Amino acid sequence: MTGMVLTVKIYCMSTKRIGNLxxxxxxxxxxGIVAVFFVDGYMGVYDVVEVRxxxxxxxxxxDYWERDYAKGDGYYIYEVRQGDVVQFSYQIANRRFSDLRVDVEVFLLEGGQEIKExxxxxxxxxxxxxxxxxEWTVDTTELEVPGEYGGHTYTVNISRGGVERKVRFQLAQPAKYLPSPRYE
Amino acid sequence: MKTYVLYGFGILLCVSGLVYLSIEYIRYLSEFGKLGALFLSVGLFASLGKYFQGKGW
Incomplete structure (x- = not known):
């Protein structure tokens, strides 16, 4: 009798345990999901480029730099006209358990040739x-005057310890505004 | 009844936590990380399903 009660008791406990399992x-x-998000998604070295x-x-x-097309061509800005001042700001977030030494070098390139630091x-x-x-700025008045139907493509190359971020822009002529029509 | 309300509250917190993590950090996950998170999500909901099946739901 005692054995039977014990067996039932063990059965009940194991059922409960499996239920709780x-x-x-x-x-x-x-x-595990939280750990994956923290280790793989949050930790690391991240940088943000802001262009005005x-x-x-x-x-x-x-996350933009993780895309395949961004790795080769970089970020492209279309609406740069001669006379605009292009302002850049760059910030790095160190989300690691050790200090990080960063050396940032920024060059302006045209056709692969460095033209200015x-x-x-x-x-x-x-x-x-x-x-x-x-922070740094690119004063487009100092750059070569673009043609009427096309401009020069410039690349701002940000390099930080083997990591490169490219921001490209095509410099166009200043906007021409037509005079408003007169109705007489 | 009170227990089930607590379970419901817990599940709601888990799901809202997952939604928050997904919105905030899924962009930065590697392909392996995404795959791992997918398997773990399947495991999470399957385990919850089995648990409530055992409870007689």
Whole structure:
């Protein structure tokens, strides 16, 4: 009799345990997803490039650079006209458990040839913190005057320890505004 | 009844947590990370399904 009661008791406990096992497994899966998102999605070194052409802002988020076409061609800005001042800002986020030493070099290129150094500098970025905002400008009045039907393509090459970010723009002539029609 | 309300609340928190993580960080996941997260999501919902099946739902 005692043996039978014990068997039933063990059976009930094991059934309960198996029932709870699915719950524990679900919790483990949830924690696993959180861990994947944290380790693979959050941790690492990320950088944000912001470009302002006149009043038009362009914010290039870190995920943009992961795309295949971005790796080769970079980010393309269309609406740059001669006379515009193109302002750049660049910031790095160090989401790692160790400090990061960054050296940033920025060059302006035309047809693969370096024509001007725009910025050079660096700093140490602490654990899980942001670097200072690095800023520079491209004054398009200093660049070659574009033709009427096409302009020169310039590339701003941002390099940081083997990582390169390219921002390209085609310089066009200043906008021409037609006089408003007169109705007489 | 109170227990099931708590379960429902817990599940709601889990799902909202997953939605938040997906919106915020899925862009930065590698292909292996995405695949891993997909398998774990399937495991999560399958386990919850089996758990509630065992409960008689």
């Amino acid at each position: 699915w719950l524990y497994l679900a919790i483990a899966c949830f924690l 052409v006149g009043d038009v802002p362009h914010k290039i988020e870190p 725009l910025f050079s500098g660096g700093s140490r970025v602490n654990v899980f913190s942001l670097s200072p905002v690095y």
